Structure formats: C-alpha cells, structure tokens
Amino acid sequence: MSNKLRNVQAVREMLQGTHRFQTKTTVSFQDLDKKTVDREIGDIWFDADGNEWEQKKGYKINKGKLSGLFDDQYTFKNCRKEVCTCKDPGKADMKMKTIHGMCLDCVVDMEHELKLDGKFDEYAQNKLKQNAMAWLRDSEQEVEELKEAVLHAPEFVNTDGSLNKWELTYNPEDMKKSIADQFEQVKQNIFTMYNITVDEFTQFKTK
Numbered sequence: 001m002s003n004k005l006r007n008v009q010a011v012r013e014m015l016q017g018t019h020r021f022q023t024k025t026t027v028s029f030q031d032l033d034k035k036t037v038d039r040e041i042g043d044i045w046f047d048a049d050g051n052e053w054e055q056k057k058g059y060k061i062n063k064g065k066l067s068g069l070f071d072d073q074y075t076f077k078n079c080r081k082e083v084c085t086c087k088d089p090g091k092a093d094m095k096m097k098t099i100h101g102m103c104l105d106c107v108v109d110m111e112h113e114l115k116l117d118g119k120f121d122e123y124a125q126n127k128l129k130q131n132a133m134a135w136l137r138d139s140e141q142e143v144e145e146l147k148e149a150v151l152h153a154p155e156f157v158n159t160d161g162s163l164n165k166w167e168l169t170y171n172p173e174d175m176k177k178s179i180a181d182q183f184e185q186v187k188q189n190i191f192t193m194y195n196i197t198v199d200e201f202t203q204f205k206t207k
Helices: 003-016 065-073 091-100 104-116 120-149 172-194 198-205
Strands: 044-046 052-056 059-062 155-157 163-165
Touching: 091 104, 104 120, 120 172, 120 198
Parallel strands: none
Antiparallel strands: 044 052, 052 059, 155 163
16 A cells, blocks of 8 residues: 555544544553543543543544544535534435535435426436536546557566567557547437537536
8 A cells, every 4th residue: 555545544544533543542550540431422522631522423533633624524515504404424415415515414405495496307407417427528538548558469467477468459540540439429429418518518527
C-alpha cells in the first residue's frame, strides 16, 4: 500500500475513532480505581489533559481539527435545515448525499412535493439525462484508453523473468477506427433517446 493510501486510511480511521492510537488502552494502577462512565450519544466532555470529546453512536471522537472534517463528511448541504431531522445518517442517506446532497428523508419529501406540483416527470427525465451524460463522459475516457491499448501488442512477464509478447492478429489502425465508430454510434443513440445536444454535453463535461 502506498504512503498516500495509508494516510487516507489513517485519516478515515481517526474520523471513525478506530485508529490504533485512539483504541489502544494503557492501564495504570490509578486506572484501577476509576469507574467506567456510560456516555449518551451527543455527550461532550473533557479528559484530564483538557481534550474535548464527543460521544457518537458506538464510538467517540476528539473534538479537535479532525472533528471539522467529520462534520463536513456528514453534512447534507441541500437539506432544508428547518425541517431536516437526520442526525445519525446511514448508508442510504450517504448514497442520497452523493446524488442529491440530501439525506434520504429529504429526498423523499422533495420528490413528493414535485409529484403534488405535477413536476415529477420532468424531474425524473432530467435525472435520467444527467445519468446518461455522466455515463458517456466516463465512457469517453475508457474508449480513449482502449483505442491506445489496441495499437500495441500485449506483453507478459513469465515466471522465469522472460518476456512474452503476443503478435497482433488485426490491423491496429483499423481496430482503433472501429472502436471510435462504434462508440460514436452509441453516443448518437443516447443523444437522441434523452434529447441531449452537443453543446449541452460539452458543458456537462466541464463541470
């Protein structure tokens, strides 16, 4: 694992309160006289060193610099603060955050209001269009990588360290053109199906 991945994993563990330095317990003779304190979710307290802590569901966090990162991770920026009651987000809430910037309950309320206003069909069609353009954007990158890959014969390293290079059984340029043509046809079909214009797709990719 690279240092970058280790750092990301360490930060995630610290936010969750599961990092080894947060969960490691050192017992002294003085600790034997201390009683275990039962904390409620939301309780805030200070330890002997002056560090501020907050009890979460199943774990606690140090209310230092990392707590701001934790709070931001679970902030739903598009929820209406006056009615949102999501205090303990679950997996469904986090999935809706990725799509809508809202918790699940607020998404349900929003879609219900759209149905009452007769605007749900337009909203649903627009979401389908957005998903289609997102798929096309990601697929374009994959197609470019594929077009580059077919120009070169695959090479494999054998167990004895020798190099095994396959011979191409096709014309590389013809294959590259075939891939481009087929994807262009798929893109045009999607453009027609979801009424997407070239300018609209170009603007979407720059967001």
